[in-house]
Amino acid sequence: MLCEECGKNQATVSITVTTGSGTNTRRLCPECMKKMELNLVKGDIQSFLSSVLSVLGNEKKTEEKPSVVCTACGLSYAEFEHTGRLGCAQCYRDFASHLKPSLQKIHGRTQHAGRKPKAFVPDPQDELNQRIIELRKQMDEAVADENFEEAARLRDELRALTESQEVTEQ
Amino acid sequence: MSETAIRNVIVSDRVRLARNYHDLPFSTQKSPENALLCIARAREAMEALEQEYTLYQLNAMPQVERMKLVERHLISRDLLKNADSGAALIRTDKHVSVMVNEEDHLRIQAIGDGLSLQDTAREAFEAEEALEDVCTFSFDPQLGYLTSCPTNTGTGMRASLMMHLPMLTRYKQMGNVNQSIAKLGLTIRGIYGEGSEALGDLYQVSNQVTLGRTEEEIIDAVTAVGKKMIDMEQALRQRAMKEKHAELTDNIWRSYGLLRYARQMDEKEFMQHWSNLRLGTVLEILKTPLASVDELLTVAQSAHAKRYAESMGAELTVDQARSAMIRTTLRLTP
Numbered sequence: 001m002l003c004e005e006c007g008k009n010q011a012t013v014s015i016t017v018t019t020g021s022g023t024n025t026r027r028l029c030p031e032c033m034k035k036m037e038l039n040l041v042k043g044d045i046q047s048f049l050s051s052v053l054s055v056l057g058n059e060k061k062t063e064e065k066p067s068v069v070c071t072a073c074g075l076s077y078a079e080f081e082h083t084g085r086l087g088c089a090q091c092y093r094d095f096a097s098h099l100k101p102s103l104q105k106i107h108g109r110t111q112h113a114g115r116k117p118k119a120f121v122p123d124p125q126d127e128l129n130q131r132i133i134e135l136r137k138q139m140d141e142a143v144a145d146e147n148f149e150e151a152a153r154l155r156d157e158l159r160a161l162t163e164s165q166e167v168t169e170q
Numbered sequence: 171m172s173e174t175a176i177r178n179v180i181v182s183d184r185v186r187l188a189r190n191y192h193d194l195p196f197s198t199q200k201s202p203e204n205a206l207l208c209i210a211r212a213r214e215a216m217e218a219l220e221q222e223y224t225l226y227q228l229n230a231m232p233q234v235e236r237m238k239l240v241e242r243h244l245i246s247r248d249l250l251k252n253a254d255s256g257a258a259l260i261r262t263d264k265h266v267s268v269m270v271n272e273e274d275h276l277r278i279q280a281i282g283d284g285l286s287l288q289d290t291a292r293e294a295f296e297a298e299e300a301l302e303d304v305c306t307f308s309f310d311p312q313l314g315y316l317t318s319c320p321t322n323t324g325t326g327m328r329a330s331l332m333m334h335l336p337m338l339t340r341y342k343q344m345g346n347v348n349q350s351i352a353k354l355g356l357t358i359r360g361i362y363g364e365g366s367e368a369l370g371d372l373y374q375v376s377n378q379v380t381l382g383r384t385e386e387e388i389i390d391a392v393t394a395v396g397k398k399m400i401d402m403e404q405a406l407r408q409r410a411m412k413e414k415h416a417e418l419t420d421n422i423w424r425s426y427g428l429l430r431y432a433r434q435m436d437e438k439e440f441m442q443h444w445s446n447l448r449l450g451t452v453l454e455i456l457k458t459p460l461a462s463v464d465e466l467l468t469v470a471q472s473a474h475a476k477r478y479a480e481s482m483g484a485e486l487t488v489d490q491a492r493s494a495m496i497r498t499t500l501r502l503t504p
Binding site: 012030086092106109116118123126 | 273295314325384
C-alpha cells in the first residue's frame with residue numbers, strides 16, 4: 001500500500017486516531033511519519049495534530065461521497081469502506097470509479113498481468129489495444145537506443161494496427 | 171546459493187492463491203446453502219486429481235483438532251472465525267491445502283521446504299486447474315482475479331518465505347530490512363500472518379502487491395529478497411561467532427539445557443529457546459538434526475501438546491505436555 005500522505009512510497013507505519021466521531025487509521029511511509037514526529041519534537045503539537053488529524057478532513061469527504069450501492073449484492077460503498085471487504089464481482093464494476101484510486105494506491109498499478117482462466121476468451125479489441133501499447137513502448141525504446149531502422153519498422157506496424165482499429169470502429 | 175545456506179535460514183516457503191466462484195457473492199457467511207455449494211464444488215474438483223485429498227469440515231471437528239491444522243499452517247486463523255461453514259481439503263502429504271469459505275471462496279495453498287517458490291507455485295496451480303475444470307472463477311480482464319479484499323485482486327497470489335532471522339533481530343536490523351523491502355512491494359511480519367508477533371525470531375516475507383505483476387515477477391522478487399536476507403543473516407552469524415563466541419555458545423547451551431530438562435514451559439518461552447536451538451544446530455554447536463528441530467516447531471505448539479498429553483493418558487497441563495514432548499524429541503536425538 002502506498003503512503004496516504006505523499007502517495008509515492010510504500011506505507012509501513014500506521015497511526016490510529018480516536019476522536020469523538022470514531023476511529024481512523026492512516027498508513028504512512030517512514031519519511032512522512034518522520035516529518036510528523038519532527039513537528040512533535042519541535043514542540044509544534046498543533047501542526048503534528050493537524051497533520052495526523054487530516055483524517056477528520058477525510059471523514060467529511062466520505063460523507064460527501066454519493067452513496068453508491070452495488071446493483072447485485074446491495075453492499076453500499078460506505079459499508080465497504082468500513083469493512084474493507086467487497087460483496088461480489090459486481091461491486092468492482094459499480095464502485096469502479098472509487099476503487100481505481102484505492103487499487104492504484106495499494107498496488108501502484110491497475111492493469112492485471114499474469115494468469116488468466118483457461119476458459120477466458122480475450123476480447124479482440126483489448127488484445128489489439130495491448131499490442132498497440134506494447135509496440136509504442138518498443139518503438140520508444142528503439143528511439144532511445146538510436147536504433148532508427150527498428151523504430152521505423154515498428155512505426156509502420158503501429159500505423160497498420162491503428163488503421164485496422166479505425167476500420168473496426170467504423 | 172548452497173542448499174545448506176538456504177536450509178540454515180529458511181524454514182519453509184508457501185504460495186497461496188485466492189479465488190472466487192463467478193456466480194456467488196464472496197461471503198458465504200449469511201448463506202449456508204452457498205457455503206455448502208462451495209465445499210461440494212471443491213470436493214468434486216479435488217477428486218479428479220491423482221493424489222488424495224481429505225475433506226476437513228471445521229464444524230465437525232473439536233477445537234483442538236482445528237488448532238492442530240493452524241499450527242501446521244494448513245489452515246489460517248481466519249478460517250477458524252468461520253468455523254460453521256469453513257472447510258479444508260488437504261492433500262495426504264500435507265503439501266497442498268484448499269481452504270473453503272475463508273475470506274474468499276477458495277484459498278489454495280502449497281507449502282515447500284526452502285527457497286523453491288517456483289516448484290511450490292506449480293503445486294498450487296495444479297490444484298487451481300483442477301478446481302477450474304468444474305467451475306468458473308470470478309475474473310476481469312483489467313483487474314484479474316476478483317477477491318473479497320482489494321489487496322488480493324489481480325493474481326490473488328501471496329508468495330512467502332518463513333525465515334529464521336535471530337541475528338538480524340539481535341543486531342536490531344529488522345527495522346531497516348522492513349523499510350527497504352517495503353519499497354519493493356514486499357512485506358515482513360510474524361509467522362501467523364498480519365499483526366502476529368515474531369516469536370522465535372521467525373518472520374514471513376511476502377509480496378504485498380498482487381495487481382499488475384505476473385506470478386513469475388512476484389516469485390522472482392520474493393526469492394531475490396530471500397537470498398539477500400540469507401546472505402545478511404549468515405554474515406551476522408559469522409560475525410557473532412568471531413566477536414561473541416563465548417556469549418553465543420553459552421546462550422545456546424542454556425536454551426538447550428532448559429528445553430532438555432525443564433518440566434513445564436509456555437509457548438513464548440519455548441519459542442525463545444527454540445530459536446537458540448535452531449541457531450545452535452545450524453552453527454554445528456548442537457548435534458540435533460535440523461529436521462527434528464523444525465518438526466518441534468509444530469509438535470510443541472499448544473494444540474499438539476494438548477493432544478499429546480491426552481494420548482499419554484496423563485493428567486498434564488499444556489505447558490507440562492509441551493515440555494514432555496520437547497524432552498522426548500531431544501532425548502531421542504544426540
